[in-house]
Amino acid sequence: MKCILSLFLGLFLIPLSMAGITEALSQLSSDNYDVRTEGRNELLSLFAEATAPGNEAGELPGMLAEVASATQKDLPIPSRLYLIKTLGLFGTDTSVKPLVLLLDDESPKIRDNAMQAIARIGTDQAVAALVQRLGKAPESERRGLLLALSSSNNETAILTIGRLLHDSDPVLTNLAATALGKMSVEKAIPILLELRNSAPVDQRLVFESALLDIGLNKDIVSDFLQNGSNDSIRVAAYRQLIEMDISAAANFLQSIIGREDAPAHYGFIASAASSNIPQLYKVLTDNIDKLSANDRVLMASAIGDNRASHYEDLLLSFLNDESIDVRLATIDALGWIGTNKSFDAIYAQYLSDKNNDRVRDALTRLNAAAFDQLLIRVLENSGDPIEMIAVVELIALRNTPGTNELISSIATSTDRDPDLRKACLKALETIGNTDSVKLMLGLILAQSDMTRPAQTSLKRLSQNLGNPHKLWLDAYQPALATASSDDQIKDILLILDGVPTQETLDYMLSACAKPQLKQAVLRTLPRWTDYNVALTWLELANSDSSTAEDKATALAGLKRALTHESMKGDIRTKAQVAKQAVLKAKTPEQKLLILNAFKDAGLSNKDKSIVSKEFESLKSDEDVSELLSELIATP
Amino acid sequence: MNSRREFLKKTALLGVSGLAAPIISKASTLGLNGRIGANSRINLAYIGMGLQVKSHLGISNMEGVQPLYVCDVKQDMLSKASGEMTKRGFNEVTATPDYEDVINDPAVDAVVVTTPDHWHAAMAIAAMRAGKDVYVEKPMTLTIEEGKAMVEAEARYGSIIQVGSMQRSNGTFRKAAEIVRNGWIGEIKTAYCKLGSFPPAQLDAPEEIPDGFNYDKWLGPAPFEPYSASRVQGNYGGGWRRHWDYGSRKNGDWGAHHYDIVQWALGRDETGPVKFVPQGYQGEKHAYYEYADGIRVYRDHPDSGKYMIRIQGTEGDVYVSRNGQIMTTPSGFAKQPLGLGDERLYLSKNHQVNWIECIRTRKRTICPASVGHRTGSICLLSGITERLGRPIQWDPENEHIIGDPAASKWESRPRRAGYELPA
Known part of the structure; x- marks a missing residue:
């Protein structure tokens, strides 16, 4: 009786998490893969809870022990692998020993996973276990062990990894070099250099990368600049030189100017240009006549990227370059850093090719407030219509503030040039407001030669403004109410798809009572x-x-x-x-x-x-x- | 200032041909190594010929681009890819199952990586180390550690990297971001992103690996799991993307697009959130993450409305989706042009064209690795909270999880021997 009571009480005293672990583990051997999935998910959930900040001292040790025990059992391999992974994620020093036992498992996958899990635990004890194993591991395991050691991020592994630099297996040597590089082991520099220098050129990359990881000294930089195994290494070395010694970087830059055929030439120029360092730019600008078109493209691009506005004059000089690529890169860059003094030049490009997106973009973003004021003054003083049209287009492009009223007044003035008036209507499509909508409706109702252009612009403006309900109530409906002829109404009906609301549809339906208007409705509705x-x-x-x-x-x-x-x-x-x-x-x-x-x-x-x-x-x-x-x- | 007539009628500095021809047809080669093909050519390779590469095959037909390789570990994909290249007029493209052939060929200047996420970092870094520029699909990496390694490689080698968050090259999303940046809707309080969900990742009974499929290489650094067709399937509705070993589920799917736009709009490309909370934690109905200034970004919240992204400010909202859909309150912002003094964001009209142009000019792309990593980190950290079922605190300056050693382990992952991350 007492035994039964104890057992009964004992059952109730088993923590729920432990019961959950047991249940989840049993699911991992199910023939039903949905059940296995459930088991894995439950394990993750339980361990996540157990390892939440503040919970660590709870059931975790017991849970880990049970999982560790299960890894030794006769579960399907994928399930065992998952449990091993779990130990790696959530395990502690107590998990190391059972994982070490798995290093002798008959399955290479189990052995490999166990190595990774031990490394992921990453404690001194874990690393010590891997080091010990490495000492007696067969050839087939050494790579996995080394990879595990290097991923442990534990400094106690450094010595062991360092010894592998002398291994007879070049794969291990390379892995060891990579690991020491990632761990920034400065003491490894001499041996890495030695290995690199004695390796064939096509096998030097891994040592050079490791040395770059650790950080080069000037001697190594100098060597890599000339003799790096590929241009990436040369450029990487130059970038480190820029950080460590600007004067030396400038001197080197000077030495490669004019030598486009030199290895990594463009990489060096690009690195110098993108550094935004004045001394390096001075080398480039002092030797501008010796720079190739490609070099100048790199400079222009980098100036734009760095928003280096103090080089505006230099860029302006590039606009006269014989190379179209230089000129294009320059336009891009001036769009970012240009000021009033760049406006003339970029505007000239715009006039020659208004459809060129890059020029439009540069002109749109150019910080040239004084020029906007000039444009307004030009518009205020009537002059050559062609000139005025160009100015209106520009004002719309730049959304020059304070021009809406002026442009609107030109659009409605019957004594102004018709093409100019059309250009103003077009400009209002982007910079107009509700008053502009009313203005255009007025032009349509006036039934003049501006009716068509006003219809086109009104529809676009209405779509751009959005809020069709408000536009209908504030502008369209009042305008239609004042219409004195069916022709006027028809001309507005034809663009009512620009204000798609139920009220508009209702109006159009009612308009169908008149045959002439019905035809306009039937033309408009398909565009809805x-x-x-x-x-x-x-x-x-x-x-x-x-x-x-x-x-x-x-x-x-x-x-x-x-x-x-x-x-x-x-x-x-x-x-x-x-x-x-x-x-x-x-x-x-x-x-x-x-x-x-x-x-x-x-x-x-x-x-x-x-x-x-x-x-x-x-x-x-x-x-x-x-x-x-x-x-x-x-x- | 010259006379008005004079300044308006100046001879165009760009000559008769003007700027009509795009730079790509005229630019000389400017590759990092200065050895990009003859006659202004960029020699291109594709790695990963599954579902997503279709969006990028058009790069081959850009002027001055020559495809040299297609690469995939599945023979049937390779055959299909070769056929596609032939259809496009390229009869001498090498098909290889080994990406190392691409990396080791000095003739290759640029690589498009469209493999599952778990392979992105290794291939991209190997390519950068070999002097190649890279277009890598989003999310950029599978772990934070990989992301940092990619950013480091980009800076070290000066590589031109484009991460495939191509919504940045879409005018509608750019406009939405500019509206936010310029304060038109006031101070930002909240954002909402619609990600949706994948079916759960299920284990399947093992199946026979099809002939011609190097499954071990497909797994690469990921842990071993028996093969099943659904595990490796490229499928916008799930496939391999259901599994955490290869991707970040919806976080890396739509999250990598929409969280990226939110980052861009808020001007946070050099930093990130500080807190991540999963759905279900202490009754939270919707997962969210939060920046240090309190801006909260919700996932799949009903307040997003019909649009993919909603950003809510103190004076209005901007809603934006693909296919040119944008709405603002107050209305009218969507088409209102930017004015003098307004902040204008990087203009790219085509993500792939931007990459190719930047290869030639060495200008930064619209989405370099440094940006892709910040967005990717949000995706990855969201995935970590989802799996752990609890919030995590993140230090965006030092890029580490704070105060949660168990969660910190998820910043990286073990790699199977033979599939190490290159330096």
Whole structure:
């Protein structure tokens, strides 16, 4: 009785985490891989909790012991590997001994994993175990052990790794060199240098990389600059020289100028240029006549990258360069650092090729406030229209502040050059505001030679401003209310897709009462990219005042509204609109036309789920139930 | 200042041909080693011919670029890749299962790495050490340690690296970032990023390794697991990306894109967050990370709305997605041009073109390793908290996890012998 009670009590006293470990471990040998997955996940969860800051003193030792014990058992290899990995992640010194036992396992994968796990524990004891093992390891294991040692990040491993620099196996020597480099072991420099110098040229890279890791002294730098096994090493050496001795770096730079065929020439120039160090730039600028076009491209690029504005004059001199590549790189750089004094030159480029993105970008970003003021003064004093158009384009590009009113007044002045007025309207597309919208509506209502340009610009401006609801209420609706002729209304209807709102659609529908306006509506609606237009098309299709031709157009529009790639919105919105449409549809054919839009689209399973939910209330509609079932069926 | 007429009608300094021709057709070779191909050519190699490389095959057809190699450990992928190259008019591209052939060939100037994440660092660093410039897919690395090694290599060798966070080369995302940078929506409080989820990583019954597939090399540094087709599958819905041994799950998938844009918008490319909290921890419904100034970035929060990213300020919001979708409150910011004095971000209109141009000019790319590493670190640290189920504190200056020795171990990982990280 007492024994049973003790056992009963004992069970309750087993910590939940230990019970969890036991359960998880048992899952790792399941034939069901989902169960194995669950076991792994549970192990991770338990260990994560046990090792959370503040929890370490708890059940962790017991948990580790149980896992360690399980690694020795007859579990599937992948499960054992996972447990070994777990010990590496969460283990302590107590985990080292059981892992060491695994170094004699018959499976090479187990042995390799155990090495890595010991290294990951990374304590002095762990490293000592690996060092001891290395002393008696067979050839096949030594690489893994060395890799494990070098990844331990433990300084006690350095001596052992250092000995492997003399190993007869070049793979081990290379690995040891890499490891010592990563650990920045300065004492290893002489031997690494010796190994490097005695190795064939094509085998020097690993030693040179290790030396770079540790940090070169001047002698080694000098050697690598001339004799590095590849240009990367030469350049890396030069970059270290720049950090350690600028004068020496400058002297070296001087020595390679004009020698484009020298190894790593461009790498040296690029490194010097990107360093942004005045002494190095002085070498480059003092020898500008000896620099090749490529060298100058590197300089210009680096000046832009470094935002080194004090080299603006130098860059300006590059704009006269015979090499187009230099000129282009210079334009890029001036865009970043240029000021008022660069404006003339870049603007001249712009005039010669307004479509060149790089010039436009540079001109747009140029910090030239004084020139903006000049542009405004030019605009205020009437002059050559061609000149004025160029100025207007520039003002729009740079979004010069305080110009909206001036440009607007030119756009509306009937005594100004028509091309200039058009240019102003175009400029307002980007810099205009709600007042500009009203201005353009006024031009349309005026039915003049500016009507067309105003329509184009108004639509673009409306789309750029966004907030179509506000634009409709504040500008469009009042303008339409003042219209005194159908021609005026028609001209506005033709661009109402620029303000896509329900109110706009309602207005357009009401406008269809007049045949002349209906034609304008039928031309505009196909450009609508909002799904709601489908309902408007449906109304038109079912309107008594629609002709047969109108109805056919409307049904085609309806289909387009639910299928065209230009339509904006997600599947849920589309389904919601479609549902409303089906409920309003007058014939089974209309219903099927609407729902076939989804069939044509090819729905993913996720989309089908959304559509199914939205169309729930339609499933009982006999006209569409079969099609719906087909639509939402998943394979 | 010259007369107005004079200044507007100056002879174009760029000559009759102007700037119509892009630099790529005229620039001389400027490779690090000065030995980039004859006649202004960049000799290119691809490593990893799976799902993602399709986005990059067009680089081969850029003027002045010559593909030399396609490389994959799966023979069927290699054959397909060779066929693709032939279709593009390149009949002399070498197909090799060993990336070392690419690295060791001095004729190769530039390498595109589109393997699974766990191979990115080793290949990229080996390529840099061999004097090659690299385009590496995002997320840049699988561990923090690898990220640091890549940043170090980039600085050491002056390599031109482009990390594949290509949303930075998209005007809509750039505009969103500029709106934030210029304070148009006020002080930033919160950001929301939609990442979604992958199916869980499941173990599968072992299958026979297909002929012509070097599975051991595919695993590379990653721990051994028996082969199954679904484990190695390239699949936007999961595949190998479900497994932590090869990727960071959704953190490295959409996270590497969207967290990157948030970093860019906030101007944090040289630093990072200080705290990461996983979903479910003490009732937290959504994972998030937080910067030192309190800006919090949520994952998959309902307040993101319909867009992929939402950045919320004290005076408005900017919402942005792919396909040119951007919305702001107040409205109108999306198309409002920047003005004088506004901060303008790096303009790149095409991520691959930017890389090739920078190879020639040695200008920094829009997403060099130093930037990719900071974003990648966010992805990796998010993954660490997800696995440990508890918050971690991060020191972005010294780049270490603070006060959690168990979590700190996840900053690196052991590598199988034969698949070491090169210096």
